[in-house]
Amino acid sequence: MTAPVLELRNLVQRFPTPDGRSVHAVNDVSLALRPGEILGLVGESGSGKSTIGMIATRLLDATAGQVLFEGRDITHLPERELRGLRARLQIVFQDPWSALNPRMTIRRSLQEPFLLHSDLRGATRERAVEATADLVHLPRASLDRYPHELSGGQLQRVCIARAIALRPKLIVLDEPTSSLDLSVRAGILQLLEELRRELGVAMLFISHDLETLELVSDRIVVLYLGRIVEQAPTRQLFAAPTHPYTQALLSATLPPDPDAPLARHVLSGEIPSPLDLPPGCFFAGRCPIALPACREGPPPAHQRGPGHVATCIRVPDGSSALPA
Amino acid sequence: MSAHIAPHSLPVTARPPRSALLLGIARRSPTFAAGLLIVLAFALAAILAPWLAPHDPVQSFPDKVLLPPQSDFPLGTDGNGMDLASRLIFGSRYAFAILLPVGLLSLAVGLPLGLLAGYRGGWVDEVLMRAADVLRAFPTIILALAVVAAAGPSLINVVIVVGLLDSPIFMRLVRAEVLALRRAPFVVAARAQGCSTARIILVHILPNAILGATAQLPIRMAWAVRISATLAFIGVGIQAPAPEWGAMIRQGAEYVISGEWWVATFPGFTLILLVIGLNLLGDGVQDLLDPRRRASGK
Amino acid sequence: MSLLEVRDLRVHFESRDLYNQRRVASALNGVTFALDKGEILGLVGESGAGKSLTTLALLGLLRPPARIVGGSARFDGQELVGMPPAALNRIRGTELTMVVQSPRTSLDPLARIGDQLVRMQRRRGPVDKAEAMRRAQAMLEEVGIPDAARRLQAWPHQLSGGMAQRVLMALALVNRPRLLIADEPTTGLDVTVQAQVLDTLRALVQGRGMAALMITHDLGVIAHYCTRVAVMFAGTIVEQGTVTEVFRNPAHPYTRALLASTPRRIAQSGYRITGGAPPNLYALPTGCPYQDRCPQRAAICATPPPAAEAGGSHRAWCHFAVPRPETVDA
Numbered sequence: 001m002t003a004p005v006l007e008l009r010n011l012v013q014r015f016p017t018p019d020g021r022s023v024h025a026v027n028d029v030s031l032a033l034r035p036g037e038i039l040g041l042v043g044e045s046g047s048g049k050s051t052i053g054m055i056a057t058r059l060l061d062a063t064a065g066q067v068l069f070e071g072r073d074i075t076h077l078p079e080r081e082l083r084g085l086r087a088r089l090q091i092v093f094q095d096p097w098s099a100l101n102p103r104m105t106i107r108r109s110l111q112e113p114f115l116l117h118s119d120l121r122g123a124t125r126e127r128a129v130e131a132t133a134d135l136v137h138l139p140r141a142s143l144d145r146y147p148h149e150l151s152g153g154q155l156q157r158v159c160i161a162r163a164i165a166l167r168p169k170l171i172v173l174d175e176p177t178s179s180l181d182l183s184v185r186a187g188i189l190q191l192l193e194e195l196r197r198e199l200g201v202a203m204l205f206i207s208h209d210l211e212t213l214e215l216v217s218d219r220i221v222v223l224y225l226g227r228i229v230e231q232a233p234t235r236q237l238f239a240a241p242t243h244p245y246t247q248a249l250l251s252a253t254l255p256p257d258p259d260a261p262l263a264r265h266v267l268s269g270e271i272p273s274p275l276d277l278p279p280g281c282f283f284a285g286r287c288p289i290a291l292p293a294c295r296e297g298p299p300p301a302h303q304r305g306p307g308h309v310a311t312c313i314r315v316p317d318g319s320s321a322l323p324a
Numbered sequence: 325m326s327a328h329i330a331p332h333s334l335p336v337t338a339r340p341p342r343s344a345l346l347l348g349i350a351r352r353s354p355t356f357a358a359g360l361l362i363v364l365a366f367a368l369a370a371i372l373a374p375w376l377a378p379h380d381p382v383q384s385f386p387d388k389v390l391l392p393p394q395s396d397f398p399l400g401t402d403g404n405g406m407d408l409a410s411r412l413i414f415g416s417r418y419a420f421a422i423l424l425p426v427g428l429l430s431l432a433v434g435l436p437l438g439l440l441a442g443y444r445g446g447w448v449d450e451v452l453m454r455a456a457d458v459l460r461a462f463p464t465i466i467l468a469l470a471v472v473a474a475a476g477p478s479l480i481n482v483v484i485v486v487g488l489l490d491s492p493i494f495m496r497l498v499r500a501e502v503l504a505l506r507r508a509p510f511v512v513a514a515r516a517q518g519c520s521t522a523r524i525i526l527v528h529i530l531p532n533a534i535l536g537a538t539a540q541l542p543i544r545m546a547w548a549v550r551i552s553a554t555l556a557f558i559g560v561g562i563q564a565p566a567p568e569w570g571a572m573i574r575q576g577a578e579y580v581i582s583g584e585w586w587v588a589t590f591p592g593f594t595l596i597l598l599v600i601g602l603n604l605l606g607d608g609v610q611d612l613l614d615p616r617r618r619a620s621g622k
Numbered sequence: 623m624s625l626l627e628v629r630d631l632r633v634h635f636e637s638r639d640l641y642n643q644r645r646v647a648s649a650l651n652g653v654t655f656a657l658d659k660g661e662i663l664g665l666v667g668e669s670g671a672g673k674s675l676t677t678l679a680l681l682g683l684l685r686p687p688a689r690i691v692g693g694s695a696r697f698d699g700q701e702l703v704g705m706p707p708a709a710l711n712r713i714r715g716t717e718l719t720m721v722v723q724s725p726r727t728s729l730d731p732l733a734r735i736g737d738q739l740v741r742m743q744r745r746r747g748p749v750d751k752a753e754a755m756r757r758a759q760a761m762l763e764e765v766g767i768p769d770a771a772r773r774l775q776a777w778p779h780q781l782s783g784g785m786a787q788r789v790l791m792a793l794a795l796v797n798r799p800r801l802l803i804a805d806e807p808t809t810g811l812d813v814t815v816q817a818q819v820l821d822t823l824r825a826l827v828q829g830r831g832m833a834a835l836m837i838t839h840d841l842g843v844i845a846h847y848c849t850r851v852a853v854m855f856a857g858t859i860v861e862q863g864t865v866t867e868v869f870r871n872p873a874h875p876y877t878r879a880l881l882a883s884t885p886r887r888i889a890q891s892g893y894r895i896t897g898g899a900p901p902n903l904y905a906l907p908t909g910c911p912y913q914d915r916c917p918q919r920a921a922i923c924a925t926p927p928p929a930a931e932a933g934g935s936h937r938a939w940c941h942f943a944v945p946r947p948e949t950v951d952a
């Protein structure tokens with residue numbers, strides 16, 4: 001097996017609140033990405049998925065844990081040394097309208113990576129900028145526009161172009177399609193698939209939308225309140241969702257077809273506050289099949305198949321399936 | 325309100341000529357146009373003073389003291405027998421000699437400090453902001469008076485004191501913009517790209533933070549003109565017989581009671597006109613920069 | 623007569639650029655639809671298509687530079703367009719209410735939940751405080767808030783997102799309105815919470831014989847919670863009908879493109895780029911507004927498309943919309 005391009009070990013992130021408590025945003029998360037792999041990170045608000053993306057790109061320092069990029073521990077690498085490495089470790093944000101400097105033309109924004117990390121100058125650099133624009137199917141005419149003159153879909157293409165300009169090994173995509181219209185989303189997803197095929201870049205695709213991840217990712221990690229509850233190859237996760245939360249999440253997704261049957265597990269109960277997490281399984285309070293033991297200690301991780309792990313006490317005896 | 329219009333491209337071919345842009349701006353913001361006109365008129369007066377003024381501003385006609393407005397002396401003469409009109413025209417040179425360097429100095433000091441305070445935050449921000457508070461807590465006029473009295477009443481001293489006293493305004497403005505921009509996704513993206521801190525501040529934050537300060541500049545310049553006139557009026561600023569408006573008002577104030585109203589009134593109105601012009605200009609710039617104000621269709 | 627009848631509603635944005643040239647964005651270009659009791663009508667379309675604008679126009683909440691330039695909207699026989707603000711104010715919040723997205727910013731942060739519900743009831747006229755509180759508690763229970771008696775005393779910041787959204791719904795429903803407008807009511811909510819809120823909404827609409835107009839970009843929500851759907855593009859409705867009619871047998875090319883761009887459908891059929899530049903509302907083409915992006919474009923598209931009947935109440939405004947008896951694909 002090849003060495004992972006990114007490895008996160010036992011990440012913990014706490015944010016202090018003004019009244020002296022702390023928000024437990026990420027609670028002991030470990031995961032690894034192989035070169036060229038698209039890993040989906042799914043979770044609802046408060047699951048810590050964006051925080052993990054920020055930590056992975058060292059835009060945020062973790063409270064505890066390690067970040068390994070290309071086998072090298074970069075957890076405490078000083079910003080100055082990090083800069084050189086950033087050419088190979090990129091991030092794309094959710095909202096393309098605010099992710100580009102409003103006073104720079106698109107061309108100028110796309111020159112930035114080459115100015116920072118390459119010796120390309122003059123006409124050679126312009127060719128590189130235009131080649132990058134071509135790669136994301138951005139019309140050349142839009143290069144000399146300002147961000148406010150382009151549509152959201154085009155702007156997200158610019159952001160992706162900026163990220164792939166220097167052929168990174170890993171791109172973190174933080175909800176890259178969530179703020180775009182449905183019809184524009186498809187084009188962006190198609191582009192990402194193309195880039196993975198042509199450039200072999202690995203992607204950590206953060207999303208709240210399982211359907212999007214089903215389409216693009218090779219493997220999916222499901223987060224709940226900053227803890228991994230299940231991870232599996234995409235097909236496996238959809239065929240045999242094991243953790244009760246994954247099952248509830250899958251069943252809550254409404255297929256855009258009025259004739260599709262809904263096998264819904266409507267959850268009741270409140271989501272615990274990340275300021276005050278319970279000692280046992282975080283999902284126990286909403287879980288229809290929780291046992292008294294679930295509330296006592298952290299649930300153990302159980303292997304369910306190759307690469308398929310679910311963190312639920314009921315996995316070994318096969319009783320983790322939610323009643324229909 | 326969530327109703328918005330999708331972005332679209334302006335047709336590149338149909339861009340009207342520059343003169344149309346100027347005319348358009350004037351119609352869009354008459355405030356801006358009026359302010360610009362007034363300030364430009366004063367600037368012209370300052371530049372062309374030797375040709376416009378009928379007399380030497382400091383030449384005394386001993387036999388023509390305190391004459392009311394007449395053909396030879398269109399605005400009359402003062403207590404030294406000097407031509408008021410010429411003194412007012414040359415006085416605009418003093419006004420610009422104050423407002424331009426004061427504006428540049430306060431911006432030059434306030435802008436970098438605001439960038440630093442906003443971007444670094446923490447104790448740097450705390451120290452700088454408290455220092456600014458202390459500076460602004462003093463009654464400006466008394467502080468200026470004290471410093472100028474101690475250092476000597478020259479133009480340079482007035483410029484330095486007034487410029488430094490006003491720099492906290494720009495510092496605050498820029499700091500507030502930087503605070504908002506620091507967390508803007510495009511600034512985080514610049515960091516993720518591998519930009520150095522200096523580059524983030526200079527290339528990505530500064531051009532976006534400077535607009536608000538620019539709009540404020542004419543208004544602060546108006547303030548500088550007023551404060552320097554006040555200093556001259558109290559007698560610690562630029563000294564007579566230099567044709568400075570504040571000093572002229574001070575001299576003329578004595579004659580208001582005895583009936584020679586023109587000596588103080590004309591410099592007073594001139595001063596007010598320039599201050600209004602600068603304020604209109606500042607408001608107009610804000611009008612034009614703020615797309616929300618621009619959109620409200622009238 | 624339908625509860626709400628919107629006919630040929632037109633809204634313009636008028637502004638001036640730096641050259642002082644007058645610019646007019648045709649944001650709504652003749653929106654026509656009707657809504658009956660017991661129905662939930664879903665409005666769908668890309669951003670800028672005019673979904674939110676339609677509801678703001680109905681509620682008299684447009685602010686300059688937006689302005690209604692034509693059309694009519696009759697609510698229970700009363701004309702809303704041009705109604706004096708005082709009269710409109712009496713209807714708004716009582717007969718005709720709205721739930722917006724971002725529940726956190728839509729609640730008064732300085733008033734307890736119970737007091738906000740009482741205040742809302744006073745819009746109808748004087749009420750006894752104790753009686754109003756009882757009704758408030760009953761309303762909270764009806765929208766599925768557990769422990770309603772205690773929640774009456776809660777402050778907005780103490781509520782979770784899903785809870786706040788339900789409180790907003792309670793506020794919108796406490797006066798027993800006849801029409802509820804919901805603008806992306808579940809956008810800020812997690813999917814596992816979304817179902818609870820939508821179930822509540824549907825049960826109330828059906829149980830009370832009211833009607834709802836729901837704006838959403840989520841086709842799944844439309845498919846499972848709406849009775850009818852209207853697809854908007856560039857300020858016009860390009861197709862409308864019952865949810866089953868439109869989803870099974872989309873007749874307008876834009877609707878087909880929209881339905882084909884969900885991840886599941888892409889996975890089945892492979893990628894087809896369906897998006898395109900958003901329409902320029904400052905210079906819409908004459909005739910069909912979708913022609914610049916339409917794969918079926920022909921010369922005839924430069925003339926206004928007719929309302930093609932596609933069976934039942936199903937209409938599509940397209941020259942090529944022919945009724946097809948079979949379902950398109952499974």
